[in-house]
Amino acid sequence: MIRIVLADDQAVVRDGLSMLLGAADDLDVVATASDGSAAVDAVVRWTPDVALVDLRMPGLDGAQVTAEVGRQAPDVRVLILTTYADDDAVLPALRAGAAGYLTKDTTGEALCSAIRTVAAGGSVLDAAVQQRLVALVGPPVPAPEPDIPDGLTTREVDTLRLVAQGLSNQQVATRLVVSEATVKTHVNHLISKLAVDGRPALVAWAWRHGVVH
Template sequence: MERIRVLLADDEQLLRTGIRLVLQHAEDIEVVAEAGDGGEAVELACRMPLDVALMDIRMPDVDGMTAVEQLTRRVPALKVVMLTTFGEPGYISRALRGGATGFILKDTGPQELIQAVRAVARGGAVLSPRITKDLINRYLATDDDAAGRLVSTLTAREREVLVQVGLGASNAEIARQLYMGEGTVKTYVSRILGKLGCDNRVRAAIVAHEAGILPAG
């Protein structure tokens, strides 16, 4: 079984230890590197193969926000999830614009954290439920009519794929749900992002929500 290789970046040693203990209970996840600041995390990511980085926001020298922007440029295949106690809209906005594929709070439960790592490794995006509503209301600021107009430019099949993206499904999960090849799903997602003017799946999910195309509940 191929393991998901994880980097932990947090300036608190005790917290890194706790996260590592949580993740080691998952047979398919391995913490292969740790860093005490963002600069160290970037250098490690440039030297070794990694799949997911869990990144704190407030760290000495190079903070997590700056680090995720550098990682997006230097290691674009790496999935970065912000793991923090700070859920302010400004942090969320900068993290997602910088290239993060997830934003979760440190009080997230152990199983939720494990599932989040798996989801982003498969190409999905994750948001802490506690900040999702605030993100929708304040981050993208897309009104219902504008979102509806954007979604109306999609084909029926593209709309089906967007619904799955809005539900947080990975490319592999979308492929199974819609009976498509995973490569075909990637092509659809890329096309949808272009039509909606979104540069990541999280923004596309918000457009889907604002357009009212997601199933109730």
């Protein structure tokens, strides 16, 4: 059972999401919160698998909640929900350690799937959020060929391309016919070799440098 703390300042949204997630056999909302401080308190108290956090809340916003969760309950994975993908707090939330970022127009099925992915150690980025990240890091490098630095293996480049297209580690493993552990190793090597700050920044790097179009 995946245990969830749900934080949103709108009661109707909290109630709706609680009903939606509660209908899934493997998801359990153990606590809800209406502001950022209460969200952190609930996470520390209940130590859920996933904290589903609204980006804009009274007190602490989603990025600040993510940072506090990282300090006080580092094993809890944070999945951000927001109304607008172009919110200026997109990048701060991901830099703070959010494992995923979805807009509120996502489907219930996609939300449940995202929670399962994040709980399993994966990352989820809404397509609109990926586009926003690319915009934040700047325009693509104009080059006829991908701007790939020396030191990356062919397998690492293949992994980078698939990750940047939004595939999960499991999907990348299936595509490349390797184990999921091998994909995780490639991703960690890519983050280290490219000196980027986590998987979201890795995705942005790939788009900016023409690895994917």
